[in-house]
Amino acid sequence: MAGSLVASELLSKINERRVLEFVQRNGPASRAVMARGCGMSAPTVSKAVGSLIRNGFLEETEASEGGFGRPGKLLQLSEEKANVLGVVIDADVCWIGSARLDGVVPKDQSVSFRTPKSYDGLLQAVISGVGEITGHAKDGLSGRFRGVGLSVPGLLNSRAGETVMSPNLHLLDGQRLAADLSNQIGLKGIALQESHALCVGERMYGAARGMDDFAMLDVSTGLGLGIVSGGRLLTGNSGMAGELGHITVVPDGERCGCGNRGCLETVATDTAFARLISKQLGRRVGIEKALAALAVGGSEEVIEQTVDYLAIAVAAVINIFNPSTLFLHGQLMNSDPAIFKRVLSRAKKRTLSPSFNDCRILQSRGNKRLGAVAGIIDHLANELAPAFATIGNGNVELS
Numbered sequence: 001m002a003g004s005l006v007a008s009e010l011l012s013k014i015n016e017r018r019v020l021e022f023v024q025r026n027g028p029a030s031r032a033v034m035a036r037g038c039g040m041s042a043p044t045v046s047k048a049v050g051s052l053i054r055n056g057f058l059e060e061t062e063a064s065e066g067g068f069g070r071p072g073k074l075l076q077l078s079e080e081k082a083n084v085l086g087v088v089i090d091a092d093v094c095w096i097g098s099a100r101l102d103g104v105v106p107k108d109q110s111v112s113f114r115t116p117k118s119y120d121g122l123l124q125a126v127i128s129g130v131g132e133i134t135g136h137a138k139d140g141l142s143g144r145f146r147g148v149g150l151s152v153p154g155l156l157n158s159r160a161g162e163t164v165m166s167p168n169l170h171l172l173d174g175q176r177l178a179a180d181l182s183n184q185i186g187l188k189g190i191a192l193q194e195s196h197a198l199c200v201g202e203r204m205y206g207a208a209r210g211m212d213d214f215a216m217l218d219v220s221t222g223l224g225l226g227i228v229s230g231g232r233l234l235t236g237n238s239g240m241a242g243e244l245g246h247i248t249v250v251p252d253g254e255r256c257g258c259g260n261r262g263c264l265e266t267v268a269t270d271t272a273f274a275r276l277i278s279k280q281l282g283r284r285v286g287i288e289k290a291l292a293a294l295a296v297g298g299s300e301e302v303i304e305q306t307v308d309y310l311a312i313a314v315a316a317v318i319n320i321f322n323p324s325t326l327f328l329h330g331q332l333m334n335s336d337p338a339i340f341k342r343v344l345s346r347a348k349k350r351t352l353s354p355s356f357n358d359c360r361i362l363q364s365r366g367n368k369r370l371g372a373v374a375g376i377i378d379h380l381a382n383e384l385a386p387a388f389a390t391i392g393n394g395n396v397e398l399s
């Protein structure tokens with residue numbers, strides 16, 4: 001008896017999750033449209049919708065569905081009652097945004113700031129940024145906001161919720177930012193390693209919708225890799241899998257942020273490219289100025305070298321993981337279709353050809369902001385009910 005009660009409760013929650021995800025994907029819909037779209041009976045949909053309204057996830061709009069018979073009111077994601085916060089920590093600039101449950105961040109609902117030099121400074125800056133966006137409504141925070149998702153760079157131990165080592169932002173080493181933030185603002189916080197955040201964002205809102213086997217190679221600041229295989233994010237034992245960036249490719253090469261020398265990350269990233277351009281110019285420049293310097297010409301050798309190592313990175317991912325689609329995330333490749341093409345043709349030569357032919361390579365249009373937001377929304381959906389194939393097993397819950 002008790003067993004069947006538990007089972008029917010779980011079934012109700014699974015139905016709620018399906019209805020919620022239907023509206024997240026398709027926008028406002030009537031109960032009748034939801035029933036058709038989810039393959040559920042009208043009473044089942046009505047029950048799920050009732051519960052989602054009571055819990056503040058959905059709201060009825062004034063708009064109705066046209067057509068014959070009794071017009072059906074449209075239901076949409078609640079705009080005021082259920083929001084989430086996304087936080088992106090990066091080596092140079094951090095970002096905080098407030099999002100609706102469909103992932104949209106309204107225009108005036110985000111702030112950016114330069115990354116402080118100390119951990120305490122960072123924590124305080126994030127707390128005051130959250131206050132700025134939420135109107136310092138600390139008591140009201142947990143009513144309207146359901147949680148905060150953080151994208152963090154470096155090795156994140158998902159068991160301990162701790163950034164074990166962040167090669168490009170050492171102030172995070174040994175810190176538990178999601179837990180510290182959670183304690184201060186009284187909201188559930190989850191941290192995602194930034195490459196994993198990119199995967200979750202691309203799968204929820206980007207070109208990887210519905211994909212169960214894909215890879216995300218981020219070659220911007222550092223070299224990060226996220227793999228979704230069989231519908232699950234590969235995390236390894238403690239969430240630290242996929243650190244392709246710290247494989248040695250140049251023995252005795254440049255010193256890497258991890259302490260080793262000649263890691264792939266030191267030669268196959270936007271940062272590496274900017275470093276080479278800086279040497280050429282005789283002054284330190286970031287990636288934007290390095291790209292601008294290309295217009296002047298004379299950088300062919302630098303481009304050639306970076307393209308070569310990018311191709312090695314691409315070939316390694318395809319040979320090892322056999323993804324159906326590989327998304328590439330980096331400003332150098334995005335800046336010029338000709339450079340992107342060169343990386344692909346060079347990678348083709350370095351990859352096992354059956355694996356290369358089995359893989360589409362696309363430029364990623366997602367970003368870490370969407371990833372942070374998607375991470376917490378995915379987590380909330382998992383809390384509602386388990387999905388049959390969930391991407392969120394790499395998340396850390398800390399509240």
Ligand SMILES: [Zn+2]
Nearest residue numbers: 246256258263
């Ligand atoms: Zn390294």
